[in-house]
Amino acid sequence: xxxxxxxxxxxxxxxxxxGLLSGCGEKFLEETPxxxxxxxxxxxxxxxxxxxTNAVYGxxxxxxxxxxxxxxxxxxxxxxxxxxxxxxxxxxxxQLDFYNIxxxxxxxxxxxxxxxxxxxxxxxxxQKVPTMSIDKAIQDRCIGEAQxxxxxxxxxxxxxxxxxxxxxxxxxxxAEVNIPRTPVAQVYAQIEKDLTEAMSKLPASYTxxxxxxxxxxxxxxxxxxxxxxxxxxxxxxxxxxxxINNSGKTLWDNYADNFKVAxxxxxxxLFEAQFISGRNQWTQDGPxxxxxxxxxxxxxxxxxxxxxxxxxxxADFVAGYEAGDLRRxxxxxxxxxxxxxxxxxxxxxxxxxxxxxxxxxFVGKTNTNIWDSELNIPIIRLAEVYLILxxxxxTTTEGYEAINKVRRRAFGLPINTASAKDLxxxxxDAFKQAVWRERKYELAxxxxxxxxxxxxxxxxxSPQLKAKGIKPFNVxxxxxxxxxxxxxxxxxxxxx
Numbered sequence: 001x002x003x004x005x006x007x008x009x010x011x012x013x014x015x016x017x018x019g020l021l022s023g024c025g026e027k028f029l030e031e032t033p034x035x036x037x038x039x040x041x042x043x044x045x046x047x048x049x050x051x052x053t054n055a056v057y058g059x060x061x062x063x064x065x066x067x068x069x070x071x072x073x074x075x076x077x078x079x080x081x082x083x084x085x086x087x088x089x090x091x092x093x094x095q096l097d098f099y100n101i102x103x104x105x106x107x108x109x110x111x112x113x114x115x116x117x118x119x120x121x122x123x124x125x126x127q128k129v130p131t132m133s134i135d136k137a138i139q140d141r142c143i144g145e146a147q148x149x150x151x152x153x154x155x156x157x158x159x160x161x162x163x164x165x166x167x168x169x170x171x172x173x174x175a176e177v178n179i180p181r182t183p184v185a186q187v188y189a190q191i192e193k194d195l196t197e198a199m200s201k202l203p204a205s206y207t208x209x210x211x212x213x214x215x216x217x218x219x220x221x222x223x224x225x226x227x228x229x230x231x232x233x234x235x236x237x238x239x240x241x242x243x244i245n246n247s248g249k250t251l252w253d254n255y256a257d258n259f260k261v262a263x264x265x266x267x268x269x270l271f272e273a274q275f276i277s278g279r280n281q282w283t284q285d286g287p288x289x290x291x292x293x294x295x296x297x298x299x300x301x302x303x304x305x306x307x308x309x310x311x312x313x314x315a316d317f318v319a320g321y322e323a324g325d326l327r328r329x330x331x332x333x334x335x336x337x338x339x340x341x342x343x344x345x346x347x348x349x350x351x352x353x354x355x356x357x358x359x360x361x362f363v364g365k366t367n368t369n370i371w372d373s374e375l376n377i378p379i380i381r382l383a384e385v386y387l388i389l390x391x392x393x394x395t396t397t398e399g400y401e402a403i404n405k406v407r408r409r410a411f412g413l414p415i416n417t418a419s420a421k422d423l424x425x426x427x428x429d430a431f432k433q434a435v436w437r438e439r440k441y442e443l444a445x446x447x448x449x450x451x452x453x454x455x456x457x458x459x460x461x462s463p464q465l466k467a468k469g470i471k472p473f474n475v476x477x478x479x480x481x482x483x484x485x486x487x488x489x490x491x492x493x494x495x496x
Contacts, residue, residue, distance in 0.1 A: 046134040049125070053142040056121040056149045057213075060273040061286035064114020066377045068284045069107045070156075070447040071291075072096045074311055077449035078464040079440065080358070083312035083351035085298070090310055099470045103481040103496050111160060112480050115153040116167075122150035123170045141213075144201030148214040148222070151194035152379075155226060158187045159451050162476045162493060166190060180489040188230055195223040205248070211265050212376075217247035218271040221380045224388050229455050237392035240385045243270070244402075249382045251409055256330035258383075259360050264376045268383065277367045277374035288372030295358040298350050302339045303362075304370050309349055311445070313356040314464065321441065327410050331444050333357035340364050360445050383409070383442055391435045395428055403435055406442055471495065 042048050061067055074080045076096040084090040092106045101108065125146035129139055150168075157164045163181035168190065171177045198219040206213055224239035243249070252258055252268050265272060275289040284290045291311075296302055298309025313332050321328040328334075335355035337345040347355045363373045383406050390402035404422040405415050413419045423434055436456050440449065453459040454475055462470075473495025484490050 043128045043132055046138045049129045049132055049134055049138060049142045052121070052125050052128065053145050056118055056125060056146055057274070058286070059114050059118035059121070059153070060149075060379075061275055061289070062114050062117075063284035064110040064112075064117070065156075066273040066379075066447065067286060067290055069111040069114065071311055072107050072111075073447040073450040074445050077453050078314065078458075078462045079317040079444055079449050080311050080313050083298070083310045083357075084308060085350055089351075093310070098468045099465070099474050101474070101478055101496070103478040103484070103492065105478065105480075108160075108477040109480040109482060111156065111477075112483060115157045118153040119150050119167060120170070122146040122153070123168060126150070126168075127170055140201040141203060144198040144219070145214050147194040147198040148202065148219045151191045151198070151219075151226075152222060154187055154191050154194075155222070155229075158184055158191070159229065159454065160477050161479060163187070165487075165490070178487040178489050181491065188226065191226055192223065195219045195226065199223070212272065212274045214271060217243050217249065218380070220247075221270045221385050224385060224392075225380065228388050228392060229451075233392040236388055240389035240392060243382070243385045244389065247382075251382055251386075251405065251415055253409065253415065254412075255327050255409055258378060258381060259330065259375070261363065261375050268381045269378060270381055270385070271379045272376040273379060275374050275376055277372050278369060280372050281370045284371060288369060289361065289375055289377065290371035290373070291358075291361040291377075292363050292373035292375070293371050295361055297333055297339075297345060297357045298352070300339065300343070300345075300349075302341075302343075302364055304365055304368065304372075309351045309357060311358050312352045313358065315354050315356070316464065317440075317444075318354070318356055324412075325410050325441065326412050327441055327444070329359075331358070331360045333359045333362075358445050378446060384439070387435055387439050387442065390438075391432065395426060395431045399431065400424060403431075403438055406438055410442070 082090045082093040082097045129142045165179045166182035202216040227236035276287045294308045294310045296307030335347040386402040390399045393399040478496035
């Protein structure tokens with residue numbers, strides 16, 4: 001069997017159309033086609049079920065997700081700015097960066113579309129696979145994977161746009177596609193249901209080529225994050241505790257070890273977007289991660305095409321690192337930092353007047369392909385689960401120990417031993433603020449900061465974002481104009 005990431009491209013968008021309108025056309029020919037894959041002759045074997053499920057994963061590495069659109073989670077927040085070559089370079093991110101976002105913004109449009117492609121593929125799996133006569137363990141696993149991924153895509157949608165159409169079965173008519181927006185509470189209820197059911201179907205771990213698939217603990221961790229986002233703190237704590245106590249996952253002693261190709265899907269990882277190099281050139285639709293090139297120091301030839309210098313860390317964010325916090329040097333290019341060939345990061349670069357850049361996803365010239373890095377992007381890892389637990393339980397012994405484990409690691413100290421960097425004796429509000437700050441620096445450039453700022457209310461109180469022109473209605477993105485044009489049931493978010 002091929003590894004999960006190696007056959008993404010063989011079961012791509014055709015699986016969405018294969019059965020999207022599943023009630024149409026099955027008897028158009030008098031005999032079943034034998035020379036092509038169709039909705040009639042597919043979905044027969046365990047291999048078919050696995051390939052259909054793999055297609056649901058495929059959107060994670062597309063331009064609509066971690067290969068471009070979700071970069072707005074940094075750029076639209078308080079930790080970075082667009083960068084690039086100036087002028088109109090990266091105008092689609094500049095619009096998000098400075099909160100002048102038209103309903104035609106390509107990033108918002110691609111994120112919406114990519115989530116619904118993933119949801120459409122998941123819905124097909126959840127319709128077809130339960131009726132297949134295949135090995136029960138494979139059947140349950142595929143169903144659980146589809147439920148987990150559908151929940152993940154809906155979680156992105158509901159946080160980014162608010163009310164969104166809720167589709168849980170493949171439509172058979174156009175009218176079933178053109179439906180109005182579903183209230184946020186109902187979308188969250190479906191997300192919770194999907195993750196709870198996925199937890200009961202997914203294995204705790206994998207071996208061999210299946211490593212990287214969603215596990216029971218992937219679903220449990222994501223459910224903890226969903227509950228935290230909803231403000232269901234007791235429920236979030238229960239799920240976070242389960243992951244910490246039972247998943248077998250542990251923190252790397254060295255923070256930077258989370259972001260090395262050799263450690264992908266490693267001991268701290270709960271779920272990652274799986275990338276592979278050597279397959280693509282000028283595309284952000286996978287299977288290689290384009291961030292190595294796009295975030296590379298601009299014009300310094302440290303990456304295959306010289307580096308484009310996007311997603312530039314803000315000066316006040318960089319200045320906010322505590323002295324001795326080792327996460328800074330693992331995350332940020334600083335002036336004077338050495339490239340692999342011995343040259344130094346300049347004091348100033350186009351788009352980066354302070355000489356900063358994102359180092360976390362840098363792999364350098366490891367291949368001859370252009371937008372093509374094999375470094376995975378963590379979607380959720382154990383350190384975040386500790387911070388979820390800390391926020392959920394507050395100023396308890398458990399809460400302090402959870403945040404302090406993360407802090408100790410940040411300063412290169414033994415993770416399980418009390419230290420001078422430990423927090424203690426804070427008020428409830430000060431502790432909450434400390435957890436939010438820890439998330440900001442622990443998870444920097446993991447494409448989630450905007451969502452965090454929305455959840456905590458910081459999006460509208462941040463001095464940096466006020467200076468960039470954020471307005472109260474910017475707590476959601478615009479519904480894409482292209483969707484409004486074709487679905488008369490949709491309405492636009494206020495302000496857009």
